[in-house]
Amino acid sequence: MHEPVFSYVPGVSPLHKLDPRTKLVVVMLLGILAFRIENFAGIGALFILFFALTLLSRLPMTVFFRAVRPMMLFIIFIFLAQLFFSDGRPLATFWVLQPSMEGLENGLTLVSRFILLLLFAALLTASTDPSAITCGIERMLRPLPLQWLGISSFELATMMNISIAFLPLLFERVERTKAAQAARGMDFVKNPFHSVPALAIPLLRGVIRDAEELALAMESRGYQGKRRTSMHELSMQNRDWIALFVIVLFIIIVLNL
């Protein structure tokens, strides 16, 4: 069976114990930093920070390989595009293509930025329970005047939670619909165009029915889309403030490299 990408790995490491809001803010800051820095020293420092945090999290490296692997084709494509289509000092000549020194530098920088983004996101999701992440997002969004848009932070958090919880049911429904259509003679390989509506229409009908039943069950359990509390009590501890201070210090140092 395929191991899910960006999945939570339960643990008791210092990174697991941090408040989800701390981790969300840190990942956002490091993401911005990765796209701000231009030099290799800064990028190197970010990789060193990532390895230090990985050691601290006691997470297996496979978690991070799994996060990067699905994007490898895209990463290789942007590297090659930068390498061959950037103006600059030519390194060599292959037929009509001329890789340049500047292209190599740009490609490496861009690819490193993407990989860093994926790695820090994987570090966040592997060390934080998904419901704690949504709870953290909800608490961070709560002060915003979202009611002007006709939604509340509680609704957004519930939507995120349900989307995560309902994905396996959706995949199962796809498989069931495919099996039911195949049993009635549908060949998904021979007739890919003809099979799309045969799969999509019953799937959509089923998903809408599931959504209606879920909405009834939620309403029956008192859900009104308004204020609700959470089992996950979030409170910023000393370790969270220390972590934030260290990261801000790191960012200042890297920006001055």
Next chain:
Amino acid sequence: MIRLEKVSYSYPDGTPALENINLAIKKGEFIAIIGKNGSGKSTLALHLNGLLKPQKGKVIIRGMDTRDISKLPGIRKLVGIVFQNPETQFVGRTVEEDLAFGPENLCLPPVEIRKCVDMALAETGFEKYRYRSPKTLSGGQGQFVALAGILAMRPECLVFDEVTSMLDPDSGTDVLERIRKLQRKGKTVVYITHNLEELHAADRIIVMDKGRIVLEGDPESVFADPSLQSLGLTLPSLIELAARLKTCGVAIPWEKTSSPHSFAEEICQLFLKT
């Protein structure tokens, strides 16, 4: 505890689903609502905690009218509904999270929410599944989790809408046994089904047809009513057997028709006497 007064409801296309329903449910009662598909039993269930509002008449739960939106959180805390399909009732990624959903909606503090979750897990004997994904559980286990999700809100009345229809017979029996235990502990139970085999223990049976209550009484009198079969409902096999034996002059007492075991015992006793 629950009172329905002259309740009528039609679907948006104009099809009448409930017509002039009058019903009173007492605290601690086990009421079964039966009827063939389309008779209006599920629509009635949705009226019991304000998921549907009557177009005519009113539904009063402990003095609270379901048409009053401000009373809905209180009504839903008092009356919980367990639906047919466990899969579409799960909101959480783990059993624990799913059970916390109701208490979170009641805006309880985190400590209280944990207490409610622990209590519901203990009540259903599902402590070991706390961190499991509800999607990985079997149908019967899933229905127990759905029940625990409602119990976590500490309701006084539980409505079960055809909860055993998607389960295998053994799981169905387990779920039904748990429901009976809850009723013995003082919960009011409204049990909706079209499987009459499950209703021997009910205090009262309501038979519905075309949105109306057509028959009402204790199981013995309802099952003895000749109009039941004309409503498209099949008698439980043991009760039908007892009725046929009666026509041959062999009387089986009502309480002996509750299980094959007690029925066989009674037959053996009759043989020994003769």
